[in-house]
Amino acid sequence: MLRTIVFRILQAIVTLAVVSFVVYLAGDMTGDPVSNYVDPLATEDDRLAITKELGLDKPVLYRYGLFLKNAFQGNLGKSFKTRQPVMTLVKDRLGNSLKLVLVAKAITLAVAIPLGVYAAVHRGTFRDTLARGFALFFQSAPGFWVAIMAIIVFAVKLHWLPVAGMDSWRNYVLPACIVGFGTSAGLLRILRSSMIESLQSEYVQLARAKGVSERRVVWVHALRNASIPALTFFGLSLGVAIGAAVTIEVVFAWPGLGRLIVESVTWGDYPVVLVGVIIWGAIIIGMNLIVDITYTIVDPRVRI
Amino acid sequence: MAVSEGAIGLPRPQASRAQKALAFLRRAPHLPLLILVVYALVAVFGPWLASYDPTDIGDMNRHAPPMFVAGGSSAHVLGTDHLGRDVFSRLVYGARISLIIGVTATTMGAFLGTTLGLIAGYFGGWVGNLIMRVVDAMLAFPVLLLALVLAVTIGPSFATVILVLGILSWSGYARLVRGQVLTLRNKEFVLLAQIAGCSPWRIIVQHILPNVVSSIIVLATLQIPGVILAEASLSFLGAGIPPPNPSWGSMIAQGRTYVTTAWWTTLFPGVAIAGLVLSLNLLGDWLRDLWDPRIQGAHR
Amino acid sequence: MLNGASSAAAPSEVGILKLQEVAKWYPIQKGIALKRTVGHVRAVDGVSLEVMHGETIGLVGESGCGKTTTGKLILRLEAPTGGQVFFEGLDLNRMSSAEVRDYRRKVQAVFQDPMASLSPRMKVGSIIAEPMIMNLGLPRNEILERVGAAMEAVGLDPSAAPMYPHEFSGGQRQRIAIARAISVNPKLLVLDEPVSSLDISIQAQVINLLKRIQEEHHLTYLLIAHNLGTVRYLTHRIAVMYLGQIVEEAPTEEFFNSPMHPYSKALLSAAMPIRPKDSREAIVLSGEVPSPANPPQGCRFHPRCPSAMPQCSRVAPTLRENAPDHMVSCHLYDG
């Protein structure tokens, strides 16, 4: 078990290295970072000095290595735009984003599990159609658009909830629900189909033949098996949720990492983008590791 | 003959290919199919349908409301935007953009992913391992973020969006195809093909690929809406189709500023996306139930 | 008579297939990043067998005894980790590509599951034609003609050639698989459980068909089966496998009349149906087949053997001729 976890972490580091290199390269190819960095009125000498200072005269692999070395020493570089250390810029933003994503994932589970089971048990009825309709709507409508419409209805017209910011729990309702519903759609559908499969299995038949009540058949015998494929999806959907959170942060002016990355991309502020993407990647990989460990609890056949 | 082995009849005659195709379409979900046909027609015949050039700011009649709202006129059926452009015309041209991007990027991803999946599944080895490690990484990563970075880097354009979304969407296919190849290659009919002396190439093309195609089509049908949504998100963030091209995503982004007063510039593009994506999802679900109930959640 | 080991001294008999101390060990690997081999599953562990031209030899045993793997080694789907397989005197793993092509024509197979044996998206005609296309290089119309002939030979209407496998019943599909196998005029057919997935009434149809085809085409059959009834009906000779090794080999009638190995006796007793009264006195073995990754010391059967002796757990018996043409690997017959 420990061996596997260590191996997964190593694998994750390699993945991150590759992705960060791609992003680094991307940043490197976009125009001239120096012009983002220096005063427009600076002289050619100043520019050269800064080029040297930033190490831009060295080959790209060397500079990437340097970046990694500095990163391991806790120095993530400075923003081109604000010249602040990236670390300070990112720290608060990351916390805000994580809060949003975690609340959203909790909503995902709270919605998807009961509805998915419900739809599977009442397969083919109107109730099933209703549950799947809910899922399908949130899977099909773009989240940022739903967000704008929700602001109009619930904030502007009804004044129930705030438009933007993150001052109280009321601020969380709309963005977390929209991100959460969006990814619950897929989970609901997977859970529904794996529940249907599980409910038709021979071990469920045997449970019924033992005289087990239908409620217990569904929630004890079928659900635990059905949650195995759903767990895989849940792990993968973390990436989707974080992607969705980016646009939602923009709409709700949420001071999160996603919005910071979007802004930095448009500014060409690559040190920030680079660190932002790596951090998100690391978090997703970490969460997937937790999902992997959860497998061993749910499914005794899996030994990692 | 000393030994008898029983008489044997012919199986029942089956319908012709054309009859089968017709019966197939008849069983398809009607409404989504109809909606998709409408979208496709609109995309193809856009110029004849739209009464205005989508980028024409005309007489600067800004934020004219739709015709069915007080103050609206039939000149602009769905009103105009902040620059006075006709919303309906922009929607019509936007359909073309969405559909082209959805289909081409998906095709690209499907082709790339299928090829890599076949290699990883049939030949395996370290190449196969490498492919699968990359797939794992890609599946877990927030693709939209990566797409955003790449799109901005290369420079937002129609081709960029297709390229980025195409390249980033292959992993699902690779995983699906590899999994199926691993099962198929131990099936008796593949062993028998080996016994008959077929080359690996012939086995892949003749025996494995035809059995994977339906799953690939199902996955692609479910992936097109994903790509369309990704394009809309990119354009919404300003990294997709550059203005003044009428992408639905950027229409929403532009309309957002004025949404309290001119809600129609935001509402209609969203409805257009949701309608298209919904129909594609419904059709894909139906195909999956029909052809490949095993695929679950290979798409997002 | 037909016999594995002594046949070399009897040149009048023409051997077609010969297995010499063949072994197939699969490594058991642990670890994810750096795989290390922690042991071996000894699927086939030193099997010697000779098959004569025109005979049917039955390979019998329970699941996991290595009979299917032996079939795969003969079909060149797997390479042995030890020993050699000779077909018409040529070592299967030292063949030139021309010899391989010739071998591919001469050796065909029929598997257990007729649905899985036919490419679901190919028409039946193309399925039957494939071995001919790959091996014979005939013009198209001749191939079509031969497809028709092969279909007629197995009792199928040739006009069904443009249909797909799923449109046929299980028994018909198995006939298609047989038609495909015989279309290239092979010498040897490996039949891996050819009837066990069929309904009882259909089984008899296919068994009779196989018997007739053998007579008409002078084929050699290697029949892998667990159903002793089928084996008795089709084979001339029987080899019983247990945990990767042959424990007894004898002419079929001899085997059924006087089985020697305790395992063979138990197998026979377990399969004996019929006449309800006597079947209640069956020999029932205790325990289960041990893992082939870790076979018992000495005789592999000794932990389950009703007549085990002290030496059985120490010394592995060898396969020796005990009665004329009757080989057994058991200390009871050490003389």
Place this chain on the structure above:
Amino acid sequence: MRGKQSSSNPICDGHRDEFGVGYAMQGIGYAMGPGPVLKVEDLRVSFSTRRGVGMAVNGVSFEVKKGETLGLVGESGCGKSTVALSIMKLLPRPPAKFEGGRVLFEGEDLMAMDEEEVRSYRGRHIGMIFQDPMSSLNPVYNINFQVAEPLRIHQGLRGSALVDQVVTLLRRMRIPAPENRARDYPHQFSGGMRQRVVGSIALSCEPELIIADEPTTALDATIQAQYLNLLRELQEDTGVAILLITHDFSVVAKMCHRVAVMYAGTIVETAEVETIFNNPAHPYTQALMAAVPDIAAWKGHLSPIDGSPPSIYETHRGCPFAPRCAVVQDRCREEAPPETQRAKEHGVRCWLHV
């Protein structure tokens, strides 16, 4: 509701056998009145699918007596498994539909009961063994959980009494080291051992009837022999009635007292096992016996049955076996034959015997 509690169960008061379980070695004289444990009368079940409505079970009647094993024999698709599941009312409805008939368990009609009442019979009075030991145990729960469940539900056992009873049951099914193995998961067992676990679940509440649907089909020959022996011993010890569903005549020969042969949703012949083997009356039974390669008696030839069994969606007038029957008459194609008693315990549905 029948008021049978485990405490008042007379078999618990008997002397202990070698397995340490309180079963009396009484075989036949099991403390219940005469009459069949299970009596199925004119059972009809249909399936509606995309291909249409098919009668999977079309008027099946039989009974199983105490201490007896009835073999329900037939080829795949003849409806024998549907019969097994309908007795327990376990068929998914839809697509299945109960079209008529009665299933009397000790005189009570299960078909007329609501779900709640039927559930009190399942696992308590009727145990079930399915074909595939690989899929009939839940992979995510350990053996203890699965064997204990019926005991908790029907007998309210808890704590150490429950654990002891589980171990006892596993030991009865000759599972080695049951104390340790109870904590293992299904994937850690071999196929034969899993089927024994399923057997101990079926036996857990000392049922009056066990329905075994192809219990040994997935097992190897020598393991199959072990399992059948075990079932026979348990039957002799407890007097439980067994409805054994199989297609394998060697299993029938080893296990059954009486046999009902099914074809296309109907029972064509019912007789004692000796009669079925030595003196079968229905042409289908005769043909089936002739088509089985017999390893004991070398006949030198096999006589297959032409054609293949009909699909349940094919409608037919007359006798369903008529198209494949070697001695078919005109009348067979027109009118279904009634059941006739040839002798005591020997019923046939064939115009030849009317």
